[in-house]
Amino acid sequence: MKQKYERPTIKKMNTGLMNKFGTRTDFDPVKEIEGVTVKSLVEQYGSPVFVLSEKQIRRNYQSAVRSFKTRYPKVQFAWSYKTNYLNAVCKIFHQEGSWAEVVSGFEYHKALGNGVSGNQIIFNGPDKKEADLILAIENHSLIHIDHFDELYLLICICDNLNKKAKVAIRVNFDTGVYPIWDRFGFNYENGQAWTAINKITSTINLELVGLHCHIGTFMLSTSAYSIASTKLCTLAKRCKVELQNPIQYLDLGGGFPSTNTLKGAYLPGVDTVPSVEDFAEAITNTILNFGFTPDELPLLILESGRVLIDDAGYLFGSVIANKRLSDGRRATIMDFGINILFTSNWYDHKISPAQESSQYTEETVLFGPLCMNIDVVRESINLPLLETGDQVVVHKVGAYNMTQWMQFINMRPAVVLIDQNGQSHQIRKPETLEYLEMMEEIPKHLKS
Amino acid sequence: MKLKSNIATSENGFIFNPATGDSFTSNGIAAEILAYMKLAESEQEIKKRIIDKYEVEPSQLERDWDDYMLQLKEANLLDL
Numbered sequence: 001m002k003q004k005y006e007r008p009t010i011k012k013m014n015t016g017l018m019n020k021f022g023t024r025t026d027f028d029p030v031k032e033i034e035g036v037t038v039k040s041l042v043e044q045y046g047s048p049v050f051v052l053s054e055k056q057i058r059r060n061y062q063s064a065v066r067s068f069k070t071r072y073p074k075v076q077f078a079w080s081y082k083t084n085y086l087n088a089v090c091k092i093f094h095q096e097g098s099w100a101e102v103v104s105g106f107e108y109h110k111a112l113g114n115g116v117s118g119n120q121i122i123f124n125g126p127d128k129k130e131a132d133l134i135l136a137i138e139n140h141s142l143i144h145i146d147h148f149d150e151l152y153l154l155i156c157i158c159d160n161l162n163k164k165a166k167v168a169i170r171v172n173f174d175t176g177v178y179p180i181w182d183r184f185g186f187n188y189e190n191g192q193a194w195t196a197i198n199k200i201t202s203t204i205n206l207e208l209v210g211l212h213c214h215i216g217t218f219m220l221s222t223s224a225y226s227i228a229s230t231k232l233c234t235l236a237k238r239c240k241v242e243l244q245n246p247i248q249y250l251d252l253g254g255g256f257p258s259t260n261t262l263k264g265a266y267l268p269g270v271d272t273v274p275s276v277e278d279f280a281e282a283i284t285n286t287i288l289n290f291g292f293t294p295d296e297l298p299l300l301i302l303e304s305g306r307v308l309i310d311d312a313g314y315l316f317g318s319v320i321a322n323k324r325l326s327d328g329r330r331a332t333i334m335d336f337g338i339n340i341l342f343t344s345n346w347y348d349h350k351i352s353p354a355q356e357s358s359q360y361t362e363e364t365v366l367f368g369p370l371c372m373n374i375d376v377v378r379e380s381i382n383l384p385l386l387e388t389g390d391q392v393v394v395h396k397v398g399a400y401n402m403t404q405w406m407q408f409i410n411m412r413p414a415v416v417l418i419d420q421n422g423q424s425h426q427i428r429k430p431e432t433l434e435y436l437e438m439m440e441e442i443p444k445h446l447k448s
Numbered sequence: 449m450k451l452k453s454n455i456a457t458s459e460n461g462f463i464f465n466p467a468t469g470d471s472f473t474s475n476g477i478a479a480e481i482l483a484y485m486k487l488a489e490s491e492q493e494i495k496k497r498i499i500d501k502y503e504v505e506p507s508q509l510e511r512d513w514d515d516y517m518l519q520l521k522e523a524n525l526l527d528l
Contacts, residue, residue, distance in 0.1 A: 005502040007512040008478035010463060010519055013471045324515060328522040360475035385475070387508075 048336040056312035083305025088427035105132035158205035168210030175224035214253030222282040229286035249299035258310030306399040313398020337368015354391035357384035
C-alpha cells in the first residue's frame with residue numbers, strides 16, 4: 001500500500017531570541033461542527049458556505065443574560081439587527097426573550113416581520129425617515145434621538161399626528177477611550193445632552209423614558225463602561241430631581257468584543273479580551289452604587305451583537321490554487337475573500353484545515369478569489385500544506401459578515417444553520433445570476 | 449538539477465549550507481528527494497521512486513517538483 005503524499009517543502013530556520021508571545025500553533029483539523037461534517041455540508045450546500053450553530057447562539061445569549069441578571073434585578077437584551085439580520089438568527093434571539101434594536105427603516109420592518117411587538121423595538125441610528133418615525137410612534141416603539149434635526153422632525157410629526165412618542169436620547173461622552181465616539185447623539189460634557197433633555201421634557205407630545213449610549217465597538221476596557229454608566233446615572237438623577245421626569249431605563253448599547261484577534265495584537269483575543277462577566281460587573285456595580293433607591297433602579301438594556309454570535313459562525317471554504325510569490329513566500333488562493341469575509345479587514349481570523357495533514361507547516365499568504373490586489377484574507381499564516389480542493393474552516397465569523405458582505409465579482413454563498421438536534425437548514429440560498437439581475441432595467445434603445 | 453556539493457543534510461530533514469550559515473528544515477518527502485539528489489539520481493528516477501512509493505498523480509508531482517526546485521534555488525542550495 002502506498003504512503004500518504006505531501007508536497008515537498010523546506011523552511012528556513014531563523015536564529016535569534018524566542019518570541020515570548022509565541023503560542024502553540026494549533027493545526028488539529030476541524031472536521032465537523034456540532035456533529036455535522038464539513039465535507040457533507042460542502043457537498044450539500046457548496047463552497048464557500050457560512051455555517052451557524054444554533055446551540056452556540058443560545059448558549060452565548062443565556063450566558064450573557066445570566067452574567068447581568070445575577071448582578072442586577074432588571075435587565076433586558078435587544079438583539080442588534082445590523083450584526084446579523086438573517087430572520088432565522090433574529091428569531092432565535094427573540095425566542096430567547098430578546099427585544100430588537102434596529103438602525104434603519106428596513107431593519108424596523110424586519111423586526112415587525114419577525115413578530116417583535118412594536119413596544120419592544122428600539123429604534124437607533126442617525127437616518128430615520130419620516131415614514132419610519134410615524135410607524136415607530138404608532139407602534140409605541142422606543143425612539144432614540146440622534147440629533148437636533150431629528151428631534152425637531154419628531155416634534156413636528158407628533159404634533160401633526162397628535163400622538164405621543166416614547167423617546168430616549170443617545171448621549172456621547174469622554175469615557176477615557178480615544179478617539180471619542182462623538183458623531184452619534186448629543187454630547188454630555190458640553191451640555192448638549194442636557195439641552196436636548198430639556199427640550200424633550202418641555203414638549204407635550206414627547207415622553208422621555210430612557211437614556212442611551214453606545215461608546216464604541218470591540219471595547220477592550222471595562223472601565224469605559226463604568227464611566228459611561230456613571231454619566232448616564234448622573235443625567236438620570238438630574239432628570240428626576242430637576243425636571244421631575246424619572247428615567248425608566250438606561251441603555252448601555254453594545255460594543256462588547258468577541259474573542260477574535262485584532263490585527264497587530266501580540267496575544268490572541270481569547271487571552272486578552274474581557275469577558276461579558278467583567279463588563280457586567282463594571283456596569284451593574286456602578287449603577288447599584290450610584291444611590292438609586294431599590295424602586296428607582298432603572299431597567300438596564302444591552303444591545304450586544306458581536307459577542308453573542310461571532311463564535312457561533314463559521315465559514316467553510318476550499319483551496320483554488322497554490323503559488324509562490326516573488327520573494328519565495330507561499331500563496332494560497334481560497335474561494336472566499338474580503339467580498340464575503342469583511343471582518344478579515346481587522347481580524348487575524350483563526351483558520352483550521354478541515355482534513356488530516358502532517359504537522360509540517362509553511363508560512364502562507366492567504367488570498368481570496370477576487371481579481372483585486374486588496375483581496376487578502378491573512379497576510380501571514382502558518383498552515384499545513386494544503387492542496388487544491390482541500391477545505392478550511394474560518395472561525396468566529398458570525399458577526400457582521402452576513403450583513404456587510406458584498407456581491408462583487410462573486411455572488412454571496414449559502415448560509416446554513418445547524419439546529420440543536422444537529423440537523424442542517426439552509427437559511428439563505430446562494431445567490432444566482434437571476435437574483436442579481438432582478439433589479440436591473442435595460443432602456444429600450446439598448447434592448448435590441 | 450544538482451545539489452551543491454557542500455550542502456549537509458540529515459535523515460530527519462535538517463539542511464545546512466556552510467557557505468552561508470543558513471539552515472533549513474524539510475518535510476519527509478523533501479528530505480527523501482534531497483537524499484536521492486545527493487546520490488546523483490536523475491530527475492526522472494527520483495520522480496519514479498516517489499510515484500511508486502506515494503499516493504500521488506504524476507501531474508501533481510510534476511507541479512510540486514517545479515515548486516520544490518524553485519524553493520531550493522531561492523534557498524541557494526542548487527548548483528546552477
